Amino acid sequence: MAAMATAAALTSARSSAFHGLAVPPQAGAAAAPRRQALSLSISAAAARRDFDNFKFEPIRESIVSREMTRRYMTDMITHADTDVVIVGAGSAGLSCAYELSKDPAIRVAIVEQSVSPGGGAWLGGQLFSAMIVRKPAHLFLQEVGVPYDDAGEDSSYVVVKHAALFTSTILSKVLERPNVKLFNAVAAEDLIVRKGRVAGVVTNWALVAMNHDTQSCMDPNVMEAKVVVSSCGHDGPFGATGVKRLRSIGMVENVPGMKALDMNAAEDQIVRFTREVVPGMIVTGMEVAEIEGCCRMGPTFGAMMMSGVKAAHLAREALGLSEDEIPAVGSLHPEMVIASADNAEVADA
Ligand SMILES: Cc1cc2nc3c(=O)[nH]c(=O)nc-3n(C[C@H](O)[C@H](O)[C@H](O)COP(=O)(O)OP(=O)(O)OC[C@H]3O[C@@H](n4cnc5c(N)ncnc54)[C@H](O)[C@@H]3O)c2cc1C
Numbered sequence: 001m002a003a004m005a006t007a008a009a010l011t012s013a014r015s016s017a018f019h020g021l022a023v024p025p026q027a028g029a030a031a032a033p034r035r036q037a038l039s040l041s042i043s044a045a046a047a048r049r050d051f052d053n054f055k056f057e058p059i060r061e062s063i064v065s066r067e068m069t070r071r072y073m074t075d076m077i078t079h080a081d082t083d084v085v086i087v088g089a090g091s092a093g094l095s096c097a098y099e100l101s102k103d104p105a106i107r108v109a110i111v112e113q114s115v116s117p118g119g120g121a122w123l124g125g126q127l128f129s130a131m132i133v134r135k136p137a138h139l140f141l142q143e144v145g146v147p148y149d150d151a152g153e154d155s156s157y158v159v160v161k162h163a164a165l166f167t168s169t170i171l172s173k174v175l176e177r178p179n180v181k182l183f184n185a186v187a188a189e190d191l192i193v194r195k196g197r198v199a200g201v202v203t204n205w206a207l208v209a210m211n212h213d214t215q216s217c218m219d220p221n222v223m224e225a226k227v228v229v230s231s232c233g234h235d236g237p238f239g240a241t242g243v244k245r246l247r248s249i250g251m252v253e254n255v256p257g258m259k260a261l262d263m264n265a266a267e268d269q270i271v272r273f274t275r276e277v278v279p280g281m282i283v284t285g286m287e288v289a290e291i292e293g294c295c296r297m298g299p300t301f302g303a304m305m306m307s308g309v310k311a312a313h314l315a316r317e318a319l320g321l322s323e324d325e326i327p328a329v330g331s332l333h334p335e336m337v338i339a340s341a342d343n344a345e346v347a348d349a
Contacts, residue, residue, distance in 0.1 A: 075181045076221075079109040084315050085201050085225040086110045087188040087242055090119020091301055092285025093231035094170045095308025098144065100315055101177040108180045109223060113187035113206040113238050118167040120233065125299025131163035134267060137302030140309065144170050157300075166301070187238065189220050191228065191245055191281070198280035200224035227280060227318045229311050234258055234286040234296070243283060243291040251278045256293035258286070266297030274307040276314055284311035 079085075084100060086093045089112035101108050110117070124130045133141060133148065138158040141148055146169045148158040160166050174180055187209040190202035204220040212218065230242030235257060246252045266289065273292040276282045283291055284307045297303060313323065 075183070079107065079181055079183075079223060081224040082109045083107045083225065083319060084109070084227045084229060085188075085223055086229045086231060087201060088112060088119060088231040088233060088285070088287075089114075089117035089171075089182060089184070090231060090233050090285060091121035091167070091170075091304035092233075092287075092308040092311070093119070093229070094121075094167070094174055095140070095305045096229050096231060096284055096311040096315070097174045097180055097308075098170055099309045099312035101174065101180045103316070103321070104177075104179050106179060106316075106319065106321075108177075109225070110174075110180065110182045111186050111188050111201060111203060111223070112182060112184045113209070115185045115206075117171060117182060117184050118164075121167045121301060121304070122164050124163050128299075129162045129164075131160040131166055132300045133158050133160065133305070134300055134302040137305050140302075140305045141166070144173060146170070163301070188232075188241065191242070191249075192222060192224060193249065193251070196251075196279060198228050198278060201228060227282065227315045229282045229284060229315055230287055231283075231285045231308065231311070232287050235290055240287050240290040242281065243277070243287055246278060246281070246291075252291065255291050258289035258296045259293055260295060261298050262295040263297050263300055266295035267300060267303035269294040270297065270303040271306045271310060274310045274314070276318060280318070282311050282314050282318070284308050 083106045086097055086100075086108060089097075089110050093110060093112075094117070097108055097110055100106055116122075121131070124132065134157045135155075138148060138150065141158065141160065144166075146160055146166050148160045150158045175182060183203070185206050186203050187206040188201040189204050189209055191198050192200035192202065200223050202220045202222055204218070208218050209220075228242070232241045232243075233239045235244075240255070243252065243255050247255045269292065270286070270288045273288050273294060274282070274284050277291060285304050286296075288294060288307060289296060316323065
């Protein structure tokens with residue numbers, strides 16, 4: 001039985017030669033390991049303890065290679081022309097992906113230049129652990145399932161004991177959605193612009209992108225998208241790349257950069273100014289501070305989450321989808337909608 005399943009998986013792997021069409025996930029290939037696990041002669045509990053006689057099921061090295069290659073290439077083919085490309089898997093990009101991918105009809109590709117997604121949200125400020133989130137963004141934590149300490153109704157903020165708890169939780173929720181593909185170690189090197197509208201991104205392996213100065217021409221690849229969400233973070237070697245490119249090609253006049261730190265002003269500003277800056281491109285997270293000249297906000301992350309959620313709703317709008325059609329995977333709290341609304345008041349510092 002197991003051998004038949006393996007043979008079926010191999011046949012389907014071979015028959016999925018790349019015709020340039022989206023290839024649906026292969027149920028047979030995915031199910032095979034489970035069937036094999038059931039046929040183990042020793043119980044799972046015993047196997048866990050019997051390390052001296054522990055033995056894995058056999059596999060051919062070529063199968064490992066084919067499984068990885070087929071799936072990745074299928075993803076590349078599927079997302080060569082996709083609904084939304086999110087550039088940057090930091091806290092804003094992941095929050096956007098979480099909200100947007102509730103609708104299974106929207107295909108979302110996340111392009112992240114680092115091998116490790118998560119951006120700056122693995123730690124709090126000054127490399128400390130705790131993540132401070134000002135209310136009402138704690139409702140987003142609740143929805144995603146991130147535990148936090150709350151000093152009570154009179155407290156204006158909550159504390160996640162380790163920033164990595166937020167990042168790992170939202171990352172796993174996003175990755176398990178069937179309509180999301182994360183391409184990590186892939187950099188967006190440029191934008192596709194057609195008739196004044198951003199229509200996708202130019203991509204390359206990040207390690208290649210980092211070596212353009214050391215090698216002769218290494219051409220990139222492309223990913224067309226109906227909407228691009230740029231969440232590249234604040235300026236740096238790989239930061240604010242989306243808005244800096246808009247400036248260098250003359251689609252925006254100025255990228256003034258973020259101003260000095262003012263938490264109260266900054267967080268509201270970032271959510272308020274999260275917008276479609278040019279047709280086809282929405283900017284979210286700290287990249288907003290770069291293009292709008294907002295204050296830097298320091299180690300408080302609610303604005304990244306709410307800005308990402310707002311970007312997702314703007315992306316739906318840009319795709320021509322109504323808010324009423326969003327399937328209820330989680331429930332969007334009314335407080336969060338108000339907090340991310342266009343006309344939200346900027347707090348006086
Ligand atoms: C020097 C420094 C200063 C900081 N200052 C502040 C501050 O003032 N205020 C503040 O709140 N926080 C600051 N932080 C913390 C942290 O960066 C942010 O709070 C938060 O992580 C920003 O979230 P984000 O999602 O907007 O961007 P990030 O967490 O930075 O995520 C952006 C992601 O995009 C990826 N990326 C960028 N360009 C590309 C590209 N072209 N292709 C593919 N991927 C790309 C990056 O690798 C990264 O993973 C700072 C961090 C550093 C290192």
